Amino acid sequence: MRLKRPSIPYIIWMVVFTMIPIVLILFSAFTDRNGNFTTASFVKAFGYFDVFLKSLWIAFISTLICLILAYPIGYIMSRQKKSVQNTLTMVIMIPMWMNFLLRIYAWVTLLQNGGPIDTMLSFLGIHTTLLGNQGAVILGMVYEYLPFMVLPLYSVMAKIDNGLIEAAEDLGSGRLTVMRKIVFPLSVPGIVSGVTMVFVPSASTFLVAQYLGGVDDIMIGDVIDRIFWSDNNTGSAIALVLMAAILIFLIILNFFGDEEAIA
Amino acid sequence: MKRILSILVACALLAGTAAVMSSCSGGSKGEINVYNWGDYVADGSEKNNGDYYKDTIAEFEEETGITVNYTTYETNEELYNLLSSSNTAYDVIIPSDYMVEKLKDEGLLQKLDMKKIPNAKDIMDDLKNPVYDKKGEYSVPYSWNVTGLVYNKEKVNYKPDSWTALWDKKLKGQILQFNNNRDAYAIAMQLCGINPEKFTKKDVDKATVKLKEQKPLLKKYVMDQVFAEMEKDQSAIAPYYAGDVYMMTTNNDKLVGVLPKEGSNLFVDAMCIPKNAENVDGAHKFINFMTRADISAANSEYITYASPVKSAKKLLPKELSSSELVYPPESYLKKCYTFRNVDDDTYAYMQEQFIKLMS
Numbered sequence: 013m014r015l016k017r018p019s020i021p022y023i024i025w026m027v028v029f030t031m032i033p034i035v036l037i038l039f040s041a042f043t044d045r046n047g048n049f050t051t052a053s054f055v056k057a058f059g060y061f062d063v064f065l066k067s068l069w070i071a072f073i074s075t076l077i078c079l080i081l082a083y084p085i086g087y088i089m090s091r092q093k094k095s096v097q098n099t100l101t102m103v104i105m106i107p108m109w110m111n112f113l114l115r116i117y118a119w120v121t122l123l124q125n126g127g128p129i130d131t132m133l134s135f136l137g138i139h140t141t142l143l144g145n146q147g148a149v150i151l152g153m154v155y156e157y158l159p160f161m162v163l164p165l166y167s168v169m170a171k172i173d174n175g176l177i178e179a180a181e182d183l184g185s186g187r188l189t190v191m192r193k194i195v196f197p198l199s200v201p202g203i204v205s206g207v208t209m210v211f212v213p214s215a216s217t218f219l220v221a222q223y224l225g226g227v228d229d230i231m232i233g234d235v236i237d238r239i240f241w242s243d244n245n246t247g248s249a250i251a252l253v254l255m256a257a258i259l260i261f262l263i264i265l266n267f268f269g270d271e272e273a274i275a
Numbered sequence: 276m277k278r279i280l281s282i283l284v285a286c287a288l289l290a291g292t293a294a295v296m297s298s299c300s301g302g303s304k305g306e307i308n309v310y311n312w313g314d315y316v317a318d319g320s321e322k323n324n325g326d327y328y329k330d331t332i333a334e335f336e337e338e339t340g341i342t343v344n345y346t347t348y349e350t351n352e353e354l355y356n357l358l359s360s361s362n363t364a365y366d367v368i369i370p371s372d373y374m375v376e377k378l379k380d381e382g383l384l385q386k387l388d389m390k391k392i393p394n395a396k397d398i399m400d401d402l403k404n405p406v407y408d409k410k411g412e413y414s415v416p417y418s419w420n421v422t423g424l425v426y427n428k429e430k431v432n433y434k435p436d437s438w439t440a441l442w443d444k445k446l447k448g449q450i451l452q453f454n455n456n457r458d459a460y461a462i463a464m465q466l467c468g469i470n471p472e473k474f475t476k477k478d479v480d481k482a483t484v485k486l487k488e489q490k491p492l493l494k495k496y497v498m499d500q501v502f503a504e505m506e507k508d509q510s511a512i513a514p515y516y517a518g519d520v521y522m523m524t525t526n527n528d529k530l531v532g533v534l535p536k537e538g539s540n541l542f543v544d545a546m547c548i549p550k551n552a553e554n555v556d557g558a559h560k561f562i563n564f565m566t567r568a569d570i571s572a573a574n575s576e577y578i579t580y581a582s583p584v585k586s587a588k589k590l591l592p593k594e595l596s597s598s599e600l601v602y603p604p605e606s607y608l609k610k611c612y613t614f615r616n617v618d619d620d621t622y623a624y625m626q627e628q629f630i631k632l633m634s
Contacts, residue, residue, distance in 0.1 A: 045619065056627070063634040120500075124509055144495060222454070223500065227493045230633045238630050241352035241456075242623040244360075 034255075041248035053249035060235050060250060067232040068257065070146065071215035074153035078161040078210050079203065081154070086165030086202070087195065090172065097170065104159050112156060116223045119152055123224070144226035152224045153214045160209040168202030169195065204265055212258055304340035307366040307557040310354065312544065313347040315369070315418075317577035323525075329573035335564045341557045350455075358383055364551050366558040372543045373457075373614035375414045376407040380616060384413045384547050391559035394566035394584070402583045405543060406472075406613055414545035415562050416583035418575060421603050421611055422458060422539040423517035425501075427529050430511035438462050438535045440512055447492045449511035451504060454496035456629040457614060458540065459486065462514060465537050472615045479625045486632055496633060505530055516542075518580040521600040532600045538610025543583070575601075 044050045089100045107115065122129055123142040130142060142148060172195060180190050218233030232254055240247040309332075319330030332343050348354045351374040357363060358378065370378060378384050389395060395415050402416045426435055430449060441450055441462065453459040461471035463482035474482075494510055502519070504510040506527045515523075517539075520532035546565065548558045564570060572590035575582035579595065581602045582588065588596050595601050603611075617625075 059627075059631065060634065066634075120503065124507065126508070227490055227495060227633065230630070235630055235634070238626065240356070241350065242619070242626040244356075246623075246627075 037248045037251055040244055041252045044245060053245040054253070056243075056246045057249040057253055060232065063230060063235055064232050064250075064253070064257075067215055070150060070153065070221075070231065071211050074150050074157065074214050075161075075207055075211045077150070077154050078158050079207065082158060082161035082165055082206065083199075083203075085162050086169050086199075089162075089166045090169035097166075101163070101166070104162055108159055113219065115156065116152055116220055119148075119155065120223055123148060143224065144229075146225065146229055148224040149221045149229050149231075152220045153217065156217075156220065157210040157214055160213075161206040164205040164209065165199060165202040168205075169199050172198050204268070207265060208262060211261065215258060216254055304342075305554055305557055306342035306344055307554045307561055308344045308346070308364060309367045309561065310346050310348060310357075310365045311367075311369045313349055315347070315544075315574075315578055316345075317573045328577045329570070331565070331570050331573055334570070335561060338564070339557075339560055341554075341560065343561070358549060362551065364553045365549050366552040366554050367546055367561050368549060369417050369544050369546050371614070372405065372407040372545070373616045375545050375547060376616040378547065378549075379408060379413045383550055385550050385552065385555070386412050387415065387548060387562070388559060391556075392563045392566065394563050394568075397566070397568060397584050397586055399583050399585055401608070402543060405545075406615060407543075408545070414547045415566055416543050416545045417565065418578060418580040419541065419543040419583055420516055420518045420580040420601070421534065421541050421607070422461075422514060423520050423600060424512065424514055424533045424535055425505055425520040425523055425530055426512040426533070427505065427508060427510070427527075428531050429508075429529050434531075434533075435512065436533055436536050438466055438514070438537055441514060442466075442489050442492065443512075444492060446511045448494055450489075450493050451495055451497050451501055451510050451513035452486075452489065452493055453514055454498050456626050458514070459496070459629065460625055461540050461612075461614070463489075465539075470612060471540070472612045473617060474621065476621055476624050479621065479628055483628045483632060486629075490632065516580070517600040517603065518578065521595075521598050522579050524600075534599060534603055534607055538607070538612065541608060541611035541613050543613065 041053055042049060042051065044052065085104075089097055092100065120143065121127055124130065125141070125143075127142075133140065133142075176194050176198075177190055180194055185193065216233045216236075218231060218237050221229045221231045222234060232250065236247050236250050236254070239250065317328040317331045319328055319333065321327055332345055335341070336343055348357070351371050354368060354370055355374060355377065358365070358368070359381070375384075392415060398416060402419065404411050405414075405416070408414045424435060424438070424440065426440070431440070431446065435443075440446070441452065443450070453462070460479065460482050463485040464471040464474060464478060467478075467481045467485055469478045469481065495504070497504060497513070501513050501515050502523060505513055505523050508527070508529065517532065517534065520530075524530045524532050546562045548555060548562075552558055565574070566584055568584050568586040569590060571582040571584040572587040575587060576591055576595060579601055582591070588602065599607070
């Protein structure tokens with residue numbers, strides 16, 4: 013690999029803010045409070061295995077919902093006139109101008125008892141608690157990360173040549189066949205990067221569950237946050253396990269991505 | 276052309292931000308770095324009645340010419356981690372009681388020069404030699420208060436006067452609990468007959484059982500979310516800091532505050548100077564200024580916790596100084612306890628059990 017001079021600032025950035033912190037986490041995960049080597053932190057880390065699985069599960073469901081919602085949006089956007097495309101991109105970006113915590117607060121107000129959504133539902137005769145359960149947490153995550161799914165899908169789909177679609181239609185393909193044989197295969201890179209950009213942050217997110225969830229809804233990100241109050245070593249160990257899990261996920265995803273792209 | 280223009284505009288915006296940021300630092304007569312709890316100083320904002328609170332930091336800057344770099348934290352542990360594992364130099368920090376003791380024991384604080392803090396003579400006698408700093412050499416109290424209960428009288432049809440109300444099965448799904456290990460465990464320990472000042476792993480286990488009993492009855496573990504939950508009639512009862520309970524009762528007439536009959540946690544947040552402070556002289560000036568009666572009263576009015584300065588009480592609005600929630604009576608304080616430093620192992624164990632409880 014030949015290094016080009018313009019990449020030097022980035023390499024310095026990466027070493028200082030990515031490589032060194034990872035080495036520090038590694039060191040802290042394999043030592044105890046006094047700096048002696050131990051694997052006890054990992055034993056403790058596995059005490060939170062159920063939280064771990066639950067977080068991955070919530071992240072998985074959120075990613076799936078995001079994909080199902082974002083795919084048609086991305087496609088419809090990509091088939092519009094250029095000016096309409098820009099407006100729609102803008103509309104999707106606007107909520108991201110606001111701080112993420114404020115948006116979660118807004119959901120708390122929307123969903124609480126006597127809040128607008130609850131009031132509307134009770135007019136229809138539906139009385140239920142909307143806040144403080146796993147559904148609310150997933151809703152919050154989907155809302156939070158949907159733009160990260162829409163934008164990569166849209167930008168990949170916008171590059172699909174209309175000529176290809178027209179050619180397929182001229183040769184007698186129905187809409188479904190066009191979708192299946194042309195649009196889907198060409199949009200796979202978008203799916204891969206969208207899934208990555210939603211799954212990774214939602215698996216490690218914190219605070220969302222604390223605000224929208226109930227007594228049981230704590231995610232691995234919250235655990236890491238809490239454990240660092242009193243025990244940096246176990247905190248590092250959990251963070252490391254989470255990183256490993258996400259890395260494995262990414263490797264599998266890339267493997268799928270490449271194969272689809274070749275076929 | 277359009278693209279180049281937009282890049283230029285973006286650069287100009289960034290440069291503008293940088294210029295504003297850099298013009299903020301750099302005072303003429305030196306500067307001090309103050310690290311305090313979030314939203315814990317009178318900041319000149321507007322009161323409910325249209326008046327304005329004092330801006331105590333700005334007054335200090337004006338009076339001394341020292342620039343204050345003011346940053347905030349959310350938990351004692353956050354403060355501890357920053358102080359023990361980075362070399363950021365803070366000149367004044369305001370940890371709580373048990374954290375003062377921990378920092379002092381680990382040699383992270385320096386002795387104060389009381390000659391430079393003449394206003395400290397006016398500190399309440401009970402707080403001059405507190406348990407966490409027996410000789411009063413390392414800290415000067417900034418504010419104090421106790422924990423209490425807040426309930427909604429439309430949702431609770433009796434007058435709760437004990438922590439046991441938080442375990443009341445009739446209020447299932449409407450009870451809140453502290454989302455903070457030490458405060459939640461203290462309540463459970465009191466009910467188990469354990470003194471929460473100091474405890475062992477065994478005590479933690481007993482209290483964990485008590486908290487597990489409570490969990491199915493709870494709506495949520497909360498910290499500042501308690502304000503929205505209680506003020507918007509979402510929950511029936513919650514434990515919180517009594518001064519904040521006072522605030523909630525002024526914002527919603529249905530809310531009532533009580534001091535539980537078992538007694539509760541008397542907490543003190545105190546000003547200290549870390550060992551590696553750079554402007555020690557400025558730090559003393561700051562502590563002395565914050566201990567002046569009118570300034571301490573202004574801060575106390577803003578945060579609605581009691582002021583440790585004797586003559587500040589007279590300067591407070593009547594409704595504050597006469598409230599049992601802001602200034603708990605002497606007789607009640609006899610029943611209260613103050614947190615002490617617990618060894619790292621036991622503390623980590625309690626945190627671990629608390630997280631497991633929530634998962």
